[in-house]
Amino acid sequence: MLKPVLSANWDEKDSFTIDGYKRHGGYEAAKKALSMDADAVIQLVKDSGLRGRGGAGFPTGMKWGFIPQNDGKEHYLVVNADESEPGTCKDMPLLMANPHVLIEGMIIASYAIRAKHAFVYLRGEVAHVARRVNAAIADAYKAGYLGKNIFGTGNDLELTLHIGAGAYICGEETALLDSLEGFRGQPRLRPPFPAIAGLYARPTVVNNVESISAVPAIVANGADWYQQFGTEKSKGMTLYSLSGHVANPGQFEAPLGITLRQLLDMSGGMRAGHKLKFWTPGGSSTPMFTEEHLDVALDYEGVGAAGSMLGTKALQIFDETTCVVRAVLRWVEFYKHESCGKCTPCREGTWWLVQAMKDIETGKATEADLDKLLDLCDNILGRSFCALADGAVSPVASSVKHFRDEYIAHINNKGCPFDPVASTLFAGELA
Amino acid sequence: MSIEMFSDSDYAVIDSIISRYPRKRSAIMPLLHFVQSKAGYVTNEGIEMISSKLEIETAEVTAVSTFYTQYLKHPAGEYHVGVCINTLCAVMGGDAIWESVSEHLGIGNHEVTADGKVSLERIECNAACDYAPVVMANWEFYDNMTPQKTKDLVDGARNGNPPAPTRGPNKLPTFKENSRVLAGLDDGLAHEGVSAGEASLLGLKLSKEGK
Numbered sequence: 280m281l282k283p284v285l286s287a288n289w290d291e292k293d294s295f296t297i298d299g300y301k302r303h304g305g306y307e308a309a310k311k312a313l314s315m316d317a318d319a320v321i322q323l324v325k326d327s328g329l330r331g332r333g334g335a336g337f338p339t340g341m342k343w344g345f346i347p348q349n350d351g352k353e354h355y356l357v358v359n360a361d362e363s364e365p366g367t368c369k370d371m372p373l374l375m376a377n378p379h380v381l382i383e384g385m386i387i388a389s390y391a392i393r394a395k396h397a398f399v400y401l402r403g404e405v406a407h408v409a410r411r412v413n414a415a416i417a418d419a420y421k422a423g424y425l426g427k428n429i430f431g432t433g434n435d436l437e438l439t440l441h442i443g444a445g446a447y448i449c450g451e452e453t454a455l456l457d458s459l460e461g462f463r464g465q466p467r468l469r470p471p472f473p474a475i476a477g478l479y480a481r482p483t484v485v486n487n488v489e490s491i492s493a494v495p496a497i498v499a500n501g502a503d504w505y506q507q508f509g510t511e512k513s514k515g516m517t518l519y520s521l522s523g524h525v526a527n528p529g530q531f532e533a534p535l536g537i538t539l540r541q542l543l544d545m546s547g548g549m550r551a552g553h554k555l556k557f558w559t560p561g562g563s564s565t566p567m568f569t570e571e572h573l574d575v576a577l578d579y580e581g582v583g584a585a586g587s588m589l590g591t592k593a594l595q596i597f598d599e600t601t602c603v604v605r606a607v608l609r610w611v612e613f614y615k616h617e618s619c620g621k622c623t624p625c626r627e628g629t630w631w632l633v634q635a636m637k638d639i640e641t642g643k644a645t646e647a648d649l650d651k652l653l654d655l656c657d658n659i660l661g662r663s664f665c666a667l668a669d670g671a672v673s674p675v676a677s678s679v680k681h682f683r684d685e686y687i688a689h690i691n692n693k694g695c696p697f698d699p700v701a702s703t704l705f706a707g708e709l710a
Numbered sequence: 711m712s713i714e715m716f717s718d719s720d721y722a723v724i725d726s727i728i729s730r731y732p733r734k735r736s737a738i739m740p741l742l743h744f745v746q747s748k749a750g751y752v753t754n755e756g757i758e759m760i761s762s763k764l765e766i767e768t769a770e771v772t773a774v775s776t777f778y779t780q781y782l783k784h785p786a787g788e789y790h791v792g793v794c795i796n797t798l799c800a801v802m803g804g805d806a807i808w809e810s811v812s813e814h815l816g817i818g819n820h821e822v823t824a825d826g827k828v829s830l831e832r833i834e835c836n837a838a839c840d841y842a843p844v845v846m847a848n849w850e851f852y853d854n855m856t857p858q859k860t861k862d863l864v865d866g867a868r869n870g871n872p873p874a875p876t877r878g879p880n881k882l883p884t885f886k887e888n889s890r891v892l893a894g895l896d897d898g899l900a901h902e903g904v905s906a907g908e909a910s911l912l913g914l915k916l917s918k919e920g921k
Binding site: 280281282283286287289290291292293294295296353362363364365366367368370371372375376396402403404405406407409410411413414417439440441442443444445446447458459460461462463464479519520521522523524527528529530531532533545546563593595597601605606607609610613616617619699700702703704705 | 736739764774777778792801805843846849851877888896900
């Protein structure tokens with residue numbers, strides 16, 4: 280049921296080194312791709328069915344195909360390694376254990392879109408990941424895989440690691456580009472899309488770490504090989520990140536379409552003596568699910584049809600000890616803190632969401648305030664440049680939908696009926 | 711123009727950082743990290759240096775600096791300790807960890823102990839949810855934390871002997887040392903520490919058992 284490809288060698292103690300990577304055929308796919316026609320590489324990725332693993336699920340090959348060719352302009356590849364969506368924890372372990380697979384994917388992608396300079400935008404709060412990526416880039420330069428005349432093919436590629444400084448919004452691709460240009464990270468109005476006017480207003484592809492890292496195996500094994508995994512419209516395998524009140528949290532690389540029930544069954548289920556209450560399929564910005572969604576196929580279509588989004592496949596699991604109002608309030612506080620302030624509905628709306636949620640959690644609200652909360656959501660959703668504010672609305676609206684009674688209980692009880700100690704992992708120790 | 715707090719060898723590093731980019735303004739973020747590696751926060755001298763090197767107004771550098779949470783307006787402790795208080799970590803114990811370590815040190819969010827050794831921050835999700843509750847020290851991972859382990863971490867830091875990160879170098883670098891890493895500079899420690907933690911390897915392990 281599992282199919283480790285990206286994660287296949289993470290248990291080797293030198294998996295992050297160039298030797299460890301080459302021992303398993305590393306950089307052979309790049310050599311192969313560079314001997315192909317660049318358009319054929321784009322076609323191969325299109326044929327594989329690979330879709331973006333950063334949340335939106337846009338077909339990767341199609342994105343590459345949008346870059347205008349023979350336009351006389353510089354092209355850029357930018358990898359989004361900002362991984363900051365609450366619950367999301369797949370790209371950081373990937374880069375810590377195997378940074379070379381990303382570099383090889385970037386060599387292939389840059390060749391396909393005719394980019395001579397590529398960037399990794401890494402979040403700033405992960406020093407050891409920065410070290411590993413930086414060392415891997417240096418080793419790839421030394422080996423002649425980056426720089427001038429890479430692999431002796433006459434192609435050039437510069438690769439720059441750019442390290443952020445703690446702004447969730449920079450995971451949004453146009454805010455990321457502004458940040459990389461040296462400005463405050465604020466989203467841009469689209470169109471123009473990055474494929475036409477991206478970094479320095481030049482044609483730019485922005486892809487997630489996992490999307491680009493999937494490319495070497497596709498080039499090595501072919502589109503047909505990749506197509507055999509996954510479901511009809513969600514091809515290949517991906518990293519599912521299980522966290523929270525489960526017996527054994529962790530990373531699980533599996534073909535798209537596996538269910539949470541299957542993942543829980545194989546990993547030991549919920550923590551002992553507790554039952555599932557609510558969970559996110561793909562980070563805090565994706566509407567929450569409950570136990571009725573245990574058998575939803577975790578692919579782009581399956582999760583979408585069930586009313587949420589596959590997102591980053593960050594499966595955050597909460598058991599019955601967790602107060603959903605407290606959980607959502609904390610997420611809303613996050614969105615308020617991380618709102619860049621550019622769009623009024625987001626800047627002001629997330630502030631009001633926090634006030635309204637806080638009043639409910641602390642017992643100051645009436646039932647009319649619950650309607651006001653939902654009214655706020657209506658006035659925020661879809662009214663900003665980027666999806667941050669929509670993400671803030673998701674947990675609020677979905678939790679009221681599934682747990683309206685719990686909100687009412689806070690109002691009637693004049694406060695939170697839950698004991699926060701019961702939901703900690705060291706409840707006994709604190710008691 | 712040269713600014714006193716930066717030496718000639720600093721300026722060589724600064725120029726090498728600028729040379730990474732097709733347009734020099736892009737170097738503003740690594741240069742701000744580099745300033746923090748010298749001073750422990752973003753100083754006025756640092757802002758003036760960046761303004762001068764990148765040929766932009768100091769107000770523009772300040773505007774960028776104040777946008778990003780990691781650029782500090784006041785000196786960090788030698789060990790800057792962040793407790794994840796985003797939902798999942800908070801629920802699983804992050805809130806309890808925060809309360810206990812904050813009380814233990816007698817300092818709040820973005821405050822520093824009187825000896826300058828430890829500063830505290832309430833941090834957002836740090837992409838290690840399968841190791842919750844998570845604590846970061848100088849942006850190194852401390853996985854599966856408890857109130858007691860966090861108190862041990864800060865006590866060790868105050869005595870100059872902090873425990874090693876769970877997934878990171880063998881010895882915890884200082885805030886200034888790690889700010890150099892975030893400026894993209896090599897400190898030679900990439901090979902230290904595990905390839906992956908236990909949780910990262912769980913799926914791989916299960917697949918080898920035929921699942």
